[in-house]
Structure formats: C-alpha cells, structure tokens
Amino acid sequence: xxxxxxxxxxxxxxxxxxxxxxxxxxxxxxxxxxxxxxxxxxxxxxxxxxxxxxxxxxxxxxxxxxxxxxxxxxxxxxxxxxxxxxxxxxxxxxxxxxxxxxxxxxxxxxxxxxxxxxxxxxxxxxxxxxxxxxxxxxxxxxxxxxxxxxxxxxxxxxxxxxxxxxxxxxxxxx
Amino acid sequence: xxxxxxxxxxxxxxxxxxxxxxxxxxxxxxxxxxxxxxxxxxxxxxxxxxxxxxxxxxxxxxxxxxxxxxxxxxxxxxxxxxxxxxxxxxxxxxxxxxxxxxxxxxxxxxxxxxxxxxxxxxxxxxxxxxxxxxxxxxxxxxxxxxxxxxxxxxxxxxxxxxxxxxxxxxxxx
Numbered sequence: 211x212x213x214x215x216x217x218x219x220x221x222x223x224x225x226x227x228x229x230x231x232x233x234x235x236x237x238x239x240x241x242x243x244x245x246x247x248x249x250x251x252x253x254x255x256x257x258x259x260x261x262x263x264x265x266x267x268x269x270x271x272x273x274x275x276x277x278x279x280x281x282x283x284x285x286x287x288x289x290x291x292x293x294x295x296x297x298x299x300x301x302x303x304x305x306x307x308x309x310x311x312x313x314x315x316x317x318x319x320x321x322x323x324x325x326x327x328x329x330x331x332x333x334x335x336x337x338x339x340x341x342x343x344x345x346x347x348x349x350x351x352x353x354x355x356x357x358x359x360x361x362x363x364x365x366x367x368x369x370x371x372x373x374x375x376x377x378x379x380x381x382x383x384x
Numbered sequence: 385x386x387x388x389x390x391x392x393x394x395x396x397x398x399x400x401x402x403x404x405x406x407x408x409x410x411x412x413x414x415x416x417x418x419x420x421x422x423x424x425x426x427x428x429x430x431x432x433x434x435x436x437x438x439x440x441x442x443x444x445x446x447x448x449x450x451x452x453x454x455x456x457x458x459x460x461x462x463x464x465x466x467x468x469x470x471x472x473x474x475x476x477x478x479x480x481x482x483x484x485x486x487x488x489x490x491x492x493x494x495x496x497x498x499x500x501x502x503x504x505x506x507x508x509x510x511x512x513x514x515x516x517x518x519x520x521x522x523x524x525x526x527x528x529x530x531x532x533x534x535x536x537x538x539x540x541x542x543x544x545x546x547x548x549x550x551x552x553x554x555x556x557x
Contacts, residue, residue, distance in 0.1 A: 285513060308417065
C-alpha cells in the first residue's frame with residue numbers, strides 16, 4: 211500500500227519534471243542559429259541571448275522571438291545573430307528592426323510622444339485613486355463628529371429599563 | 385453633491401467608449417513605420433525569367449501596388465479575385481512571391497489567376513524583411529515618386545480600395 215503510493219508519487223514527480231523541462235528543451239533547439247551562421251564570442255552570445263528575449267514576434271504577438279516557433283521569428287533571430295557577428299551594437303540592431311517593424315517589436319518601447327501614456331498611465335491611475343481615497347477618508351471623518359448627548363435623558367432612560375427588568379410580572383430574564 | 389453621482393457615471397461612459405474603440409482596433413495590424421518613406425531598395429529576380437531583375441527604381445513614375453503573396457497562403461486565394469478585377473481596370477500590381485518556390489507559385493497562379501504585371505521571387509523572405517512584412521498577403525501602395533503611401537495587412541478588398549487606396553493615388557474608384 212505504502213509502496214504503491216510512493217510509486218505513484220515518484221512517477222508524478224518525474225512526469226512534472228519532464229513537463230517543466232519541456233520548454234527548456236524546445237528553447238535550446240530554437241536558439242540554434244542557422245547552420246552556416248558565423249561563430250559568436252562569449253560576450254556576443256550573451257548579447258544575442260539578451261536581445262532575442264527583448265524582441266517581440268509580430269506573428270504571435272505575446273511571444274519573444276526567442277520563444278516563438280514561427281518562421282519569421284527564426285528569420286529575425288538569424289538577422290540579430292548575423293548583425294551581432296558583424297560587429298553591430300545592440301542599439302544598431304534594434305534600430306534595424308524598428309525601422310522596418312516599428313516600436314512594436316520592442317518589448318520595452320522608448321519613452322516618446324506616442325508612448326508616454328503607456329509608460330506613465332498606470333502611475334496616473336494610481337495617483338487619481340489616491341486622491342479619491344484621501345478625499346473620501348476626509349469626508350467620512352468630518353461626518354463622524356460627536357453627537358450632542360442629553361445626559362439627563364440618557365440616565366432616565368437607563369433607570370426606566372432597569373425598573374422594568376425588576377418587575378416580577380415580566381417573567382424570567384431571557 | 386450632484387457631482388458625486390455624475391462623475392462615476394461619466395467615467396464609466398468614457399471607459400465604455402474607450403473599450404468600444406479598442407475592440408474595433410485589430411492588434412494584429414501593426415502600423416508600418418515605412419509609410420511616407422521611399423520603398424526599400426531591393427533587387428529580385430523576375431519569376432520565370434532568371435536573367436531579369438527588378439529594382440525599386442523600376443517602380444517609379446506611376447502608382448504601383450506591391451503585393452506580397454505565396455502559394456502557401458490561404459488568405460491570398462481570397463484576395464486574388466479582387467486583384468484580378470483591379471488589374472482589369474488597369475491598376476498595376478507587382479507581385480512578390482514570398483518564401484515560396486517558383487514551381488509552387490506558377491502552379492498556384494495557374495489555378496487562381498495572375499493579376500500581376502510583374503512577379504519577382506523572394507524565396508528567403510529577405511526583401512520581405514526589409515519591407516517589414518510579417519505575413520501574407522500584405523500590399524504596399526506606392527505613389528508615382530516611389531513613396532509608400534499605404535499598407536494593407538491581410539486581403540485587399542473593395543472597401544479598402546474605395547475608401548483608402550484609390551483616393552491616395554488619385555484614381556477614381
């Protein structure tokens with residue numbers, strides 16, 4: 211019984227591990243540049259790996275060109291690879307792509323006239339929410355000003371309650 | 385006091401309008417940075433005539449439609465009927481056979497019709513890369529100066545032609 215349970219767990223663990231490793235194996239295959247591509251130095255390879263994870267695939271728009279299986283993504287990876295091998299800087303490679311596909315290829319678009327709202331929008335919304343919250347809290351505090359209490363009336367009321375509780379006709383207290 | 389109720393209502397209406405506008409916007413249509421710029425340089429072999437090449441300079445002097453198509457592209461079949469109509473009206477369409485083989489393209493053209501004045505082959509999609517193509521069909525509209533004035537992503541249809549393209553190149557639809 212115990213052994214069987216362990217066996218199941220073991221298979222489950224191995225299975226999950228394989229599923230977890232699957233994306234890595236796919237990615238490893240994918241990162242391979244074209245067979246006739248030039249060799250990169252370690253530093254260039256590092257830059258290549260960083261860059262392809264910052265560029266968007268235009269066909270499947272929620273993937274980087276590093277993750278995408280589409281042939282256009284492979285073309286773009288080869289392009290990035292070739293240009294880095296040719297000694298171009300990261301900025302030059304990005305320029306090459308934005309000249310053709312626009313800022314949309316960059317997962318981190320530059321801050322400019324057409325993108326400022328994208329960058330500061332969330333902070334603007336947060337600011338508005340804070341202002342609303344502060345105003346609301348202040349309005350509530352004003353409403354909670356102490357109410358004037360007639361002390362004598364209160365005492366009379368409590369005494370009256372107590373007297374009624376002592377009345378035997380009322381039955382046992384609940 | 386009235387503002388307390390009007391403001392959220394106004395905000396809600398504003399959001400609804402914003403989202404409604406967003407729904408009409410197709411995120412798959414990435415605006416091209418090439419619009420307003422001269423057509424990218426290229427030099428491609430003419431399909432079926434390996435000794436002849438076509439360059440960007442050959443496209444100057446009159447409005448031209450540059451249509452990226454392929455035999456593997458299903459949406460291109462949809463578009464082909466309309467391109468045939470345009471060609472019959474005298475519109476010059478240059479075809480770029482994108483990531484395709486010449487044999488496949490010729491077979492496909494025989495079946496679906498050939499609206500092109502000239503066809504060039506871009507087997508590796510390298511010219512496509514320079515033109516910012518990320519799928520087929522895509523159609524670029526060039527004015528007489530060789531400047532890209534419009535890009536159609538996906539099949540070209542009568543609506544796009546009448547409302548956008550024809551007025552841009554001074555043709556009465």
